[in-house]
Amino acid sequence: MERAEKVAVASVVTSAAIVAVKLFVALLTGSMAVLGELLDSLGDILTSSVTLVGIRLSRKPPDADHPYGHAKLDSLLGLLSSIFLVEVEAYVIYRSVLTLLGPLSPPNVTEEALWLLGATSVVNVVRSLALWRTGGSEGVRMMQSEAINYGWDAIRTLVIVGVLLVSREFPPVDPLAALAAAALVMPSTLRVAYWSASDLLDRIDPKLLARISSILGSCREIAAVRRVRARKLGKITLVDAVVEVDPSITAERANEIIRRLEERMRREIGPSEVMVVPLAAGRSRESVAKEVTESVAGVREAHTFEFYGERGERLHLHVVLDDDVTLRRADEIAKEVESRLKRALGVEEVLVHMDHSGEGIPLEEMRRRIEELRGVKWASVEVVRSGGCVRLEIKVGADPEIRAREINRLQHDVMAIAAELAPQAKVSVRVVPAC
Numbered sequence: 001m002e003r004a005e006k007v008a009v010a011s012v013v014t015s016a017a018i019v020a021v022k023l024f025v026a027l028l029t030g031s032m033a034v035l036g037e038l039l040d041s042l043g044d045i046l047t048s049s050v051t052l053v054g055i056r057l058s059r060k061p062p063d064a065d066h067p068y069g070h071a072k073l074d075s076l077l078g079l080l081s082s083i084f085l086v087e088v089e090a091y092v093i094y095r096s097v098l099t100l101l102g103p104l105s106p107p108n109v110t111e112e113a114l115w116l117l118g119a120t121s122v123v124n125v126v127r128s129l130a131l132w133r134t135g136g137s138e139g140v141r142m143m144q145s146e147a148i149n150y151g152w153d154a155i156r157t158l159v160i161v162g163v164l165l166v167s168r169e170f171p172p173v174d175p176l177a178a179l180a181a182a183a184l185v186m187p188s189t190l191r192v193a194y195w196s197a198s199d200l201l202d203r204i205d206p207k208l209l210a211r212i213s214s215i216l217g218s219c220r221e222i223a224a225v226r227r228v229r230a231r232k233l234g235k236i237t238l239v240d241a242v243v244e245v246d247p248s249i250t251a252e253r254a255n256e257i258i259r260r261l262e263e264r265m266r267r268e269i270g271p272s273e274v275m276v277v278p279l280a281a282g283r284s285r286e287s288v289a290k291e292v293t294e295s296v297a298g299v300r301e302a303h304t305f306e307f308y309g310e311r312g313e314r315l316h317l318h319v320v321l322d323d324d325v326t327l328r329r330a331d332e333i334a335k336e337v338e339s340r341l342k343r344a345l346g347v348e349e350v351l352v353h354m355d356h357s358g359e360g361i362p363l364e365e366m367r368r369r370i371e372e373l374r375g376v377k378w379a380s381v382e383v384v385r386s387g388g389c390v391r392l393e394i395k396v397g398a399d400p401e402i403r404a405r406e407i408n409r410l411q412h413d414v415m416a417i418a419a420e421l422a423p424q425a426k427v428s429v430r431v432v433p434a435c
Contacts, residue, residue, distance in 0.1 A: 011146065014127055015045040018120045025116055031107035031167070032099050033160045034117070036092035036178040040085075040153065072233065075199035082193035085149060089182040089189065096179035104171040109164045117161050124154035148192060152185040202231045208269060212239055215264055216276070220312065221245055221257050223281035237272040239265060244281035254278050285312075285345055292344045293319060298333045304353075313348045315341060320355045330354050355390070361422045366392075369417050375399050375410060377434030383425075390425040392418055397434035407431050 022038040025031075132147035163177035209228055216225045224244040231238050245254060262274040286305045293302035301320040308314050319337060321330055338350040363381050370379040378397040383390060394414055398407070411429045418427045 011127055011131060012045065012049055014123060015041060018123065019045060021116050021120055025113045028113050029107040029109055029164065031109075031160070031164060032096060032175045033163050033167075033178040033181070034107075034113075036096070036182060037117075037153070037157060037160060039088055039092060040149075042088075072200060075196045079193055079196035079200065081146075082189050082196060085189045086186060086193070089186045092178055092182040096175040096182070099175035100172060100179075104175075107164060107167055107171075107174055109168055114161050114164065117157050117164075121154045121157040121161075124150045124157065128154060144192065144195075148188045149185070152181075152188060156181040156185070199232050204230045204232065208237070211269060212241070212265065215268065216241055216243055216261060219257060219261060220310075221249060221253075226279065237269055239272055239274045239276075241275070242277045242279060245278045247280035247284040288344060289315065289317065289341055292340050293317065293337050296333060296336050296340065298322075298325065298329065299337065307347075309348075314351075315345070315347045315349070316351045316353065318353045318355050355424050361390075361392075361425065366417060366421050369421075370394070370396060370414055373410060373413050375402050375406065379414075390422070392422060392425045392427045394418065394427065394429045396429065396431045398431050400433035 019038065019041045022034060022041050026034045026038045128147045128150040131150065132144060135144040135147060159181065160177060163173055167174040167177075209230060212230060213225050213228050216222060216228070222243045222245055225241065226244060227240075227242040229240045245257070249257075258276045258278065261276055265274050266272050285307060289305050290302050293299055298321060299319050300322065302317055303320070304316075304318040306316045308316070317337075319333070321333065325333075334352040334354065337352050341347060341350045361383065363383070367379050367381050370376060370381075375398050376396055377399070380395045382393045384393055385391070396410065396414060398410060402410070410431055414429045415427050418425065418429075
């Protein structure tokens with residue numbers, strides 16, 4: 001049995017004992033105020049029983065008919081309990097008014113009756129504290145409803161002890177005290193009814209929604225928060241959000257962002273289940289950067305865009321120029337690219353890496369120099385353009401009997417020649433047996 005159930009069972013047993021005590025005192029004294037306490041305690045037995053049943057039913061796991069679980073039952077029973085308490089309090093007010101309008105006689109007050117009422121007050125104080133703490137930690141709204149009621153019971157009982165003493169000399173004090181006690185406790189009961197109804201109607205604190213939106217908006221990869229919804233299921237907050245993210249990020253990165261946001265929400269708003277749906281926020285920064293860069297006169301192609309820095313505020317990219325472009329002209333192009341990208345993307349710094357087109361690579365000279373290497377029978381060199389990069393695919397035919405150490409030396413020699421004649425190109429070398 002869980003802690004919440006144990007406290008609820010103890011509360012039911014305590015309520016039964018208190019009813020027996022107050023029934024005895026009501027019969028002994030004939031007091032209207034004590035009668036009101038008796039009726040209220042009878043209501044306590046009902047609400048405690050409802051709380052116990054509600055705890056067990058609301059903790060049932062989700063099923064086919066209730067995919068979100070049964071936690072709403074807690075709020076429903078809390079509302080029903082509050083309505084019943086309001087009716088009991090209204091009845092006490094009604095009877096008190098009738099008593100005041102009729103002939104008045106003082107109650108029969110004894111020392112025994114006073115001590116018994118005082119004992120029930122102490123018991124209710126202890127019970128109220130236990131219920132409030134357990135209801136808050138376990139997220140059981142019905143327990144908090146009970147705790148408020150029993151707290152008022154304890155205060156009201158002590159007041160009634162004083163009322164009984166005074167009413168021996170002034171009989172109207174007894175029904176007036178019952179009237180005042182019921183009127184004072186009714187606002188608290190109505191407040192719990194409002195809380196329970198709010199949970200049933202999925203009302204959520206606007207401050208909580210604002211906090212959730214703030215957490216989502218603080219993530220730099222999220223371009224905009226399109227929608228945020230939340231609802232309470234007992235002590236758990238269900239969060240449903242739709243956000244716009246940079247479309248250039250990978251699915252793996254998007255999953256990492258969502259996981260990090262879920263962990264942060266659980267830390268800051270308490271137990272929660274979070275579902276964040278990412279949508280592409282228009283064009284990616286890479287596609288915008290490529291379009292802007294290639295619109296600059298003299299740029300043949302742009303590739304390899306890298307955004308970095310804490311906020312992605314810096315950009316490094318490669319720009320392909322004609323082979324015969326001078327340094328002066330290349331610098332002018334780079335400055336124009338940097339200026340346009342800063343305006344278009346709002347980045348703080350742009351670093352441009354200049355690549356040549358590869359059309360001026362001396363392929364014949366490269367092939368001839370490779371064939372002059374020791375052990376090489378023939379060589380072929382092919383230029384392949386991929387994503388703005390120039391790649392040289394070099395295949396070398398060598399003596400089939402050379403050892404692995406010589407193969408490795410030959411590959412390094414070939415790559416050294418390629419780096420000298422085409423320093424901007426990427427190189428792949430394959431050594432095969434010469435026929």
